[in-house]
Amino acid sequence: MKKVLLIGAGAQGAVISWVLSRTDDISEVILGDIDPNRMKEIVAINKSNKLKVEILDAADVNGMTAFIKGGGFDLVLNAIPPQFNDQVMEACYGARTNYQDMAGTYFPGGDRNIPVGQLKYAKKWEEASLKASILTGCDVGASNLLAREAADELDEIDSIRIKDYNLAESEELISLWQPQTYLEDLSLPPVIWDNGYKEVPPFGGEEEYDFPFPISTKGKVYYHTHEEPLTIPKFVGKPVKYVDFKMGEPAIMFWKSLMDLGLMSKEPVEIQGKKITPQNVLSKLLPPTPSAMELIELIRSGKLRSRTIMTVDAYGKKDGKDLHYRLWEEMPNATVACERIPGASDVSYATSVQGAVFALMMLRGQVNHTGVFPPEVFNKGEREIYYKTVKEWDIKIHKEVETIL
Numbered sequence: 356m357k358k359v360l361l362i363g364a365g366a367q368g369a370v371i372s373w374v375l376s377r378t379d380d381i382s383e384v385i386l387g388d389i390d391p392n393r394m395k396e397i398v399a400i401n402k403s404n405k406l407k408v409e410i411l412d413a414a415d416v417n418g419m420t421a422f423i424k425g426g427g428f429d430l431v432l433n434a435i436p437p438q439f440n441d442q443v444m445e446a447c448y449g450a451r452t453n454y455q456d457m458a459g460t461y462f463p464g465g466d467r468n469i470p471v472g473q474l475k476y477a478k479k480w481e482e483a484s485l486k487a488s489i490l491t492g493c494d495v496g497a498s499n500l501l502a503r504e505a506a507d508e509l510d511e512i513d514s515i516r517i518k519d520y521n522l523a524e525s526e527e528l529i530s531l532w533q534p535q536t537y538l539e540d541l542s543l544p545p546v547i548w549d550n551g552y553k554e555v556p557p558f559g560g561e562e563e564y565d566f567p568f569p570i571s572t573k574g575k576v577y578y579h580t581h582e583e584p585l586t587i588p589k590f591v592g593k594p595v596k597y598v599d600f601k602m603g604e605p606a607i608m609f610w611k612s613l614m615d616l617g618l619m620s621k622e623p624v625e626i627q628g629k630k631i632t633p634q635n636v637l638s639k640l641l642p643p644t645p646s647a648m649e650l651i652e653l654i655r656s657g658k659l660r661s662r663t664i665m666t667v668d669a670y671g672k673k674d675g676k677d678l679h680y681r682l683w684e685e686m687p688n689a690t691v692a693c694e695r696i697p698g699a700s701d702v703s704y705a706t707s708v709q710g711a712v713f714a715l716m717m718l719r720g721q722v723n724h725t726g727v728f729p730p731e732v733f734n735k736g737e738r739e740i741y742y743k744t745v746k747e748w749d750i751k752i753h754k755e756v757e758t759i760l
Contacts, residue, residue: 356382357718358427362413362443363434364388365533366700367457367492369397369647370707371434371714373696374748376403378715385426387411388435393646400647400698413439419446428452432714434707436536440473444487448479453486455717457710458495458536459582470552470585473727481726488722490729491713492706494519494600494665495582497684497745499590499731500738501752502583502598505669505680506591507735512671514597517583520566520574521604521702523661523689527642529653531661531702534641538634541610542619545578548588548598558611560601567753569685570664576603577611586729613637647698654693654700661689663701670759677759685751695749705750712744 357380361372364386375384387409388394394408411419413435423431423446433443433456440456447454459471469475473489480487490496494517502515523531530537544554560578579602587598613619618637623630645653653659666683684705687695692704699707713730716722721740724732733741742752 356380357429358383358385359714359718360385360387360423360426360428360431361434362387362411362431364390364393364397364408365434366531366644366647366703367434367707367710369400370696370699370703371432371711372397372406373401373403373699374708374711375714376401376405380719381405383407385409385428387422389413396647397698400651413442416442416445416449419443420449423447423450423452430455430714430717432710433457434710436533437472444473444476447487448476448483448485451483451485453488453717455488455491455710455714457490457492457706459490459585470589471582471729477727484725486717486722486725487727488713488717488724488730489727490582490586492710493663493684493686495586496706496713496730497709497741498583498600498665498667499587499729500733500741501667501682501684502587502669503591503731503733504682504738504754505667505671506593506595506731508673508680509593509669509671509678510673512591512593512595512669514599514668514670515583515587515591515595516598516668516670517581517600518564518566518576518666518668519579519600519602519663520564520570520576521661521663522570522572522574523604523606523659525653525660526658529659530642530644531700533644535638538619538638538641540580542614542621542634543580545580545600546584547578547600548584548595550596552585557614560599562601564601564603564666566664566666567681567683569688570662574603574605575607576601577607582729587731590729590731592731650698650700651693654689659689659700661701662686663705665705679757679759681755681757683753685753687749691749708748708750709745712741712748715744716740
């Protein structure tokens with residue numbers, strides 16, 4: 356029986372704790388967060404006697420190291436914003452405990468041989484025979500696996516193009532993702548891989564894409580700051596000329612308008628003798644991500660309807676023929692997600708169920724890598740285990756192959 360420390364009582368933590376606490380080979384899940392009220396709400400919804408809580412401060416490396424070392428954990432799963440990755444990884448290394456996270460920090464202005472921050476620990480984790488499974492959600496995460504699926508079948512890879520689209524209807528402004536993180540991703544210059552890393556303008560690369568079932572609609576997508584173009588060229592197993600990530604939603608022009616007005620800028624402006632940062636003001640004014648209880652009410656009342664899709668298109672050659680692989684995930688809509696896991700949205704379900712599946716593979720000894728590694732290192736056998744397990748949670752993988760004449 357395995358024991359897990361899950362750090363973060365947000366939207367991801369609520370879903371991950373549900374999946375792990377209902378898994379037979381896990382004996383205990385400790386949910387750690389600095390906010391006792393958020394943990395109390397998750398426990399009230401979860402109702403599993405396997406789930407316990409602990410007040411933890413992720414910024415306190417020494418305190419976390421001691422707690423992890425004394426807790427006898429088989430895995431620490433970091434589900435808090437990536438600015439705390441360094442602290443949690445240092446605590447896990449100090450306690451010699453395997454680690455997993457959901458997102459990365461980027462290299463702008465730094466060492467481009469270390470495209471995400473966690474990789475700077477690769478050597479010492481490898482030497483200690485420890486495992487750090489990084490970037491393990493839907494996108495980033497499953498998107499990397501699907502990219503590797505196509506890459507393994509192609510002799511040469513011309514491009515890998517990843518898209519995320521959310522089709523949501525709501526009676527009020529709702530942030531299904533942590534708004535400060537989303538603003539940061541929208542405002543940073545995205546990085547693509549074009550025979551090397553290149554920064555491109557936010558909201559550049561406009562493209563109208565025909566999304567497959569179950570959304571079955573055309574939608575505009577734009578370059579978006581994300582980890583896939585950073586790690587896939589380094590870890591997908593063979594050379595690739597081009598990788599990008601684009602995101603869209605029907606309200607995408609609302610966010611672009613805010614940026615055009617300068618409301619995402621981090622440069623202070625002077626108003627009535629005081630300097631303020633527009634992005635800080637916008638972050639303060641945006642509604643927080645609904646709590647699990649609030650989501651249950653919004654979805655059951657019909658005030659929120661939402662569905663998300665993630666696609667991966669890979670172009671290249673096999674046996675001298677030009678091929679196009681399209682892979683995508685069919686995931687539950689918000690209503691079905693909340694029925695399956697109370698308090699989940701379609702977005703938190705897609706991200707966090709898959710994060711939980713990555714964790715289960717780590718706990719079950721089904722991940723045959725050491726050091727620090729993203730999902731695109733998974734071999735065919737590991738990917739098949741992953742696909743089978745996510746299908747148990749109503750996440751289905753589709754693949755189409757087209758010959759280009």
